[in-house]
Amino acid sequence: MTRFKAVLKLAAPWAARNADVAIALVLAIVVGVLGLLPEDIFGKDGGADVQKQLVTAATLAVLALVATALLRDRARQAPVERAITSGALAELPVRLRRLEEIETLAHSTRSALDALQLVRVLGSQHEIAQCHDEARRDTARWSFKGGTGTYLRAVTLPSCVAAARRDKRHLTVRIEVIDPADPEVCEAYAHYRRSLSDVPDGTGETWTTDRARKESYATILAAFWYRQRYGLLDIAVVLSSTMTTFRWDISSTRLIMTVEDPNMAMTALAGTFYYENCDTELRLSFEQARRVPLEMYKKVPLGDEPTIEEVQELFERIGTPLPKSYDGRDVVDIARKALRAVDPYGKQLPDVHRGVS
Template sequence: MAALKRSAPWAARNADGAIALGLAIVVGVLGIMPDEIFGPKGDEIQTQLVTAATLVILALVATALLRDRARQAPVEKTITSGALAELPVRLARLEQIETLAHSTRRALDALQLVRVLGSRQEIAQSHAEARKDTTRWSFKGGTGTYLRAVTLPKCVEAARRDKRHLTVRIEVIDPSDKELCAKYANYRRSLSNVPDGTGEVWTTDRVRKESYATILAAFWHRQDYTLLDIGVGLSSTMTTFRWDLSTTRLIMTVEDPNMAMTALAGTFYYENCDTELRLSFEQARRVPLEMYQDVPLSKEPTTEEVQELFERIGVPLPKTYSDRDIVEIALKALRAPDPYA
């Protein structure tokens, strides 16, 4: 009785199927029963019963199929006229949402003006990534010590390896402006009066020699690599920042060797700093680098070559400089130690 109660609701919902199933069982039983049970004409009676029951089963199956189709028709109509009909519209909206998401991501990337670098390792890695495959480099800063020691030699080396053109623009403080050099030296000493990574302290004489060395390095590398387009501008003002800008990124460093900022190409900050560096370079006093063929330098420049170079380009060395001072400038130009190593 319990089993009948549990199966009754199912049988009520599927009456035709239940009847067909019952008849199928009956037909199966009749088919295996002996003919003698149905009397003298048991064979004919058995055949008629099986045939009639089979027809009834087929009729019930057909009824069930028709009923299911009748039930599915509204659903199919709803799907066809509703969700499927709106599918192109929904896909179009999805594409719009995806486009909006990409636009929003680009806007957020642009709004993220700079990223702070908080260690020497991060700064060195950022410089290495900036140098990779770059075709141009712009620098503006104090005397360009790190530029001479690392940036310029490695950029030229990579360009030579790939046999490609390289454009470099350098802006440093004017070494002939003794008062400006003294201000820069005082500023650097006010931050730290101990020797820096090069083992030297900042004095007016050192500032002048570092700037002279940057000019000499530019001429030497220009003669050494034909595809190098290099320019040097001498600034009449000092800056507390150092800008390094390549094809892919901008790096702004300060006197703290563990702090810097970087911005990728294409961002608002990068583009505006690029414009600032271009305009600043145009306003600086230009060193006539086009005279590099008129004042040839040896692989190891002599004191006479260095002195003649600065005389010919209109940036003469102080008359108080001895041969030892000139040799020091040449060593700073071509063998400058990495101040952050």
């Protein structure tokens, strides 16, 4: 009895909230029971008719209650549907437009912030090398302005030419280095490098006026050598009578500005304010420097291993003769620096120039 009362207490609130459904359920049970009862219970004469009438009446009552419940539910749902239709759904197009506007604004804000971030500081030798790798990747052009172009000859130029040759695409290179025929600028550059460190650098050499001169001659020789071996290379070299303490490398995708500290550099992506202005600066500086006549590359052919005579004749023909004090060992040293330069910040790329011969 106690259990029955407990069940009744739980069922009573539900039955009160759903009276019509509860009555329909009870009547359905009654109809089912009436249909199962024997006909003689309702009387021997006409019991079957009485049973049918009771079942029919109860069935109609159940249907009426069900219909009433459906109508009541629809009446309750109608205000909700109207609210949804006239409210949230009606405002949906407006909200979608606002979301699009917010997305556009966020994109514009991000672009503006990227543009305002002029440079990113690179704080390690590994990070600088990785940045150079990314800059060289699939680039169609490279501009350099610096001292003598040692790293350019050791890594940048052979890597870019080899990649362009592999993909059979055009490559434009612009190089500005100090004038080897100007002893004052060579001495100024060597003095500056010695003032920072008087010990041998990553190449194993110390900086002297003669070394600065040879490094610059080597850059000129390397430009002719690569031009003769890759027809889609558009390379130009100019010689400056003033030195710079910075080195600029600009590719299609980024700018990298390095200093003598191998663990410090700055970079900026293409399209930023700093990139575009540095690119303009290098173009103007390039136009004002003394141009090397690289269009004469066909007149003085260089072998895979240039001979002393070939190197001497090349510099004579382009109007930048080697010093008379240079002997055969000096010329060989220039050729070695041109085609087998040692990376001052890492490992040497052995015989990388053979990939373009």
